Amino acid sequence: MNSKRMLIxxxxxxxxxxxxxxxxxxxxxxxxxxxxxxxxILVYLTxxxxxxxxxxxxxxxxxxxxxxxxxxxxxxxxxxxxxxxxDKVDHNVFSLSRTxxxxxxxxxxxxxxxxxxxxxxxxxxxxxxxxEMISYILVMKNSFFALTDKKGNFILDVxxxxxxxxxxxxxxxxxxxxxxPIELPAAAGKKLTINLKRGAxxxxxx
Numbered sequence: 753m754n755s756k757r758m759l760i761x762x763x764x765x766x767x768x769x770x771x772x773x774x775x776x777x778x779x780x781x782x783x784x785x786x787x788x789x790x791x792x793i794l795v796y797l798t799x800x801x802x803x804x805x806x807x808x809x810x811x812x813x814x815x816x817x818x819x820x821x822x823x824x825x826x827x828x829x830x831x832x833x834x835x836x837x838x839d840k841v842d843h844n845v846f847s848l849s850r851t852x853x854x855x856x857x858x859x860x861x862x863x864x865x866x867x868x869x870x871x872x873x874x875x876x877x878x879x880x881x882x883x884e885m886i887s888y889i890l891v892m893k894n895s896f897f898a899l900t901d902k903k904g905n906f907i908l909d910v911x912x913x914x915x916x917x918x919x920x921x922x923x924x925x926x927x928x929x930x931x932x933p934i935e936l937p938a939a940a941g942k943k944l945t946i947n948l949k950r951g952a953x954x955x956x957x958x
Contacts, residue, residue, distance in 0.1 A: 776911075776937065778920070780944030782904040784927055790904030792824040793948070794890055794923040796897035798957060800913065803894045806830045813877070813887060815843050820877060820887030824925075828895050829872050836864040844880035851875045851891060873956055874923075888925060890956065910940055922946060929954040 782793050811833045814821040818839065827833065837843050839861055846855035851873030856865045858881065869875065869891045879885040890897075896913070898906040913936055920932040920939075928951035932944070 776940035778908040778910045778940055782900050782946045784948045786950045789902050791900050791902045793900040794826060795906045796921055798919045798921055800894055800896045803828050815839050818882050820885055824888050826890045826897055829891050830870055832866055832868045834864055834866050837861050845877060846880055847875050847877055849875045923953055925953055
């Protein structure tokens with residue numbers, strides 16, 4: 753085998769192993785102080801590239817039984833969210849958040865409204881007719897995020913990211929934010945543990 757052929761095979765091998773490394777997931781467990789259930793905690797990576805193409809997925813935030821469903825909705829920026837009223841009463845969904853301000857006004861059961869969220873950040877949703885209703889839309893720069901399950905477990909797809917240093921951050925409405933430095937690909941394939949304390953949350957991407 754001549755040297756040129758060996759060089760080509762070596763480059764192919766390096767390419768294949770590099771691609772394989774970033775097909776791995778970043779997984780772990782979040783332990784939240786004072787929460788009965790450990791779900792709906794946002795885990796996300798920063799120092800990651802922004803989303804360059806508009807998301808194709810359709811997102812829905814329902815209204816049923818005087819409740820927003822889901823309570824936490826995480827979306828990439830540029831996403832459009834539908835707000836159907838599947839309740840038996842009128843609703844008036846609105847947001848005063850800097851990330852996205854809007855007010856639908858009162859609309860009846862069976863009707864729906866839509867909003868496109870083009871700026872990263874936190875959007876707090878309320879209903880002007882039912883003060884007990886509250887929900888959050890977390891608008892992310894890209895798709896490198898995950899929500900924990902009831903046991904606090906999360907799996908975050910890191911496929912496509914370049915080798916290097918990143919920060920793994922968290923957000924929850926009743927918990928202090930956390931920030932963990934990680935390095936890829938070393939952290940991929942390992943189970944990480946994040947401990948959170950109760951307190952006022954900060955903003956995203958700070």
